[in-house]
Amino acid sequence: MWDFPLVPEQASTVAPEVDQLSLFILAINIGITVLVFALLILFSFLYARRSESEVPPQYHGSMLLEIGWSIIPSLICLVIFIWGVKVYAEIIVPPADSTDVYIVGRQWMWKAQYPTGQREINALHVAVGKPVKLTITSEDVLHCFSIPAFRVKSDAVPGRYTTMWFQPTKPGTYHLFCTEYCGTEHSRMIGKIVVMEEADHQKWLSEKAELGDALQGRKLFSKLQCVTCHAGESQARAPSLEEIYMKRIPLAFDKGSAVAPGTTVLADENYLRESIRYPSARIAAGFQYPSIMPAYDESLVSEDEMFQLIAYIKSLKKGQTPTRIEQTTIPSALGAPAVRK
Numbered sequence: 115m116w117d118f119p120l121v122p123e124q125a126s127t128v129a130p131e132v133d134q135l136s137l138f139i140l141a142i143n144i145g146i147t148v149l150v151f152a153l154l155i156l157f158s159f160l161y162a163r164r165s166e167s168e169v170p171p172q173y174h175g176s177m178l179l180e181i182g183w184s185i186i187p188s189l190i191c192l193v194i195f196i197w198g199v200k201v202y203a204e205i206i207v208p209p210a211d212s213t214d215v216y217i218v219g220r221q222w223m224w225k226a227q228y229p230t231g232q233r234e235i236n237a238l239h240v241a242v243g244k245p246v247k248l249t250i251t252s253e254d255v256l257h258c259f260s261i262p263a264f265r266v267k268s269d270a271v272p273g274r275y276t277t278m279w280f281q282p283t284k285p286g287t288y289h290l291f292c293t294e295y296c297g298t299e300h301s302r303m304i305g306k307i308v309v310m311e312e313a314d315h316q317k318w319l320s321e322k323a324e325l326g327d328a329l330q331g332r333k334l335f336s337k338l339q340c341v342t343c344h345a346g347e348s349q350a351r352a353p354s355l356e357e358i359y360m361k362r363i364p365l366a367f368d369k370g371s372a373v374a375p376g377t378t379v380l381a382d383e384n385y386l387r388e389s390i391r392y393p394s395a396r397i398a399a400g401f402q403y404p405s406i407m408p409a410y411d412e413s414l415v416s417e418d419e420m421f422q423l424i425a426y427i428k429s430l431k432k433g434q435t436p437t438r439i440e441q442t443t444i445p446s447a448l449g450a451p452a453v454r455k
């Protein structure tokens with residue numbers, strides 16, 4: 115009978131919690147609005163002026179009233195805050211067993227890329243009941259990756275990785291929107307999230323099988339001659355990249371200035387990306403400023419290839435750096451080292 119839903123379908127683990135909190139806030143808003151209007155109407159009758167000469171009694175404040183209308187709203191805000199932090203913490207921290215998917219937004223499409231190599235445009239196929247962690251970036255302007263049925267969204271920011279995760283609870287097809295105005299075809303920057311049964315998803319993955327991201331990254335690593343300096347055994351020219359992911363790296367320079375000894379940086383995706391795009395931005399202890407490494411901008415390493423290089427670096431174990439091809443010069447055809455401004 116009621117075919118006008120207030121909220122979209124709930125199709126992820128966090129959706130019911132987000133809805134409960136939103137409805138709680140909506141209920142408080144309605145409650146306060148009703149209270150204000152009811153008192154307004156009541157008082158306009160109760161305290162209407164009865165004769166021309168009537169002078170109303172004067173009030174000079176009420177301690178009880180003052181304390182009441184300070185404490186009660188504060189408590190309501192505190193409840194909303196604590197509840198909000200709880201839900202936010204759940205939305206922001208992906209479970210350890212999440213599947214990684216990389217998303218690149220650009221005017222005007224979404225590109226998705228699986229660690230196993232599958233790629234899609236304006237679509238994302240995932241398995242029901244399996245947590246998925248998205249690492250998102252943009253090639254041009256701000257976009258926002260939003261799946262209303264899952265109650266999650268995250269900005270796609272050029273030059274930076276943002277993450278979000280979800281765990282779908284029902285098979286089906288759900289809308290994907292860009293929810294950040296990004297140009298004339300923003301409204302057409304849409305897609306679908308297809309939630310499949312686990313077995314169907316495995317079948318889908320194997321049908322679309324391609325070289326995995328890390329393998330693609332390994333090819334790039336050779337093609338771009340990274341191995342010339344990032345050799346496993348020697349750290350003469352550049353740090354070894356083996357097992358570097360999520361380690362704390364001692365720094366020597368940050369944006370061109372020497373830093374205090376003991377300063378470190380976490381080698382997460384954002385740091386690895388920055389070090390490829392802007393090698394002189396932050397320099398590891400033991401190396402000189404500016405970096406001898408050329409800057410690999412978008413014309414040399416696209417955002418898709420960046421994900422592949424990072425996937426490769428993440429997978430690189432001790433002793434696995436490919437042996438150096440006989441090559442004595444640093445790749446210099448690419449221009450002088452660039453300094454991030």
Ligand code: CUA
Pocket residue numbers: 219220222256257258292293294295296297300301303
């Ligand atoms: Cu992309 Cu709006």
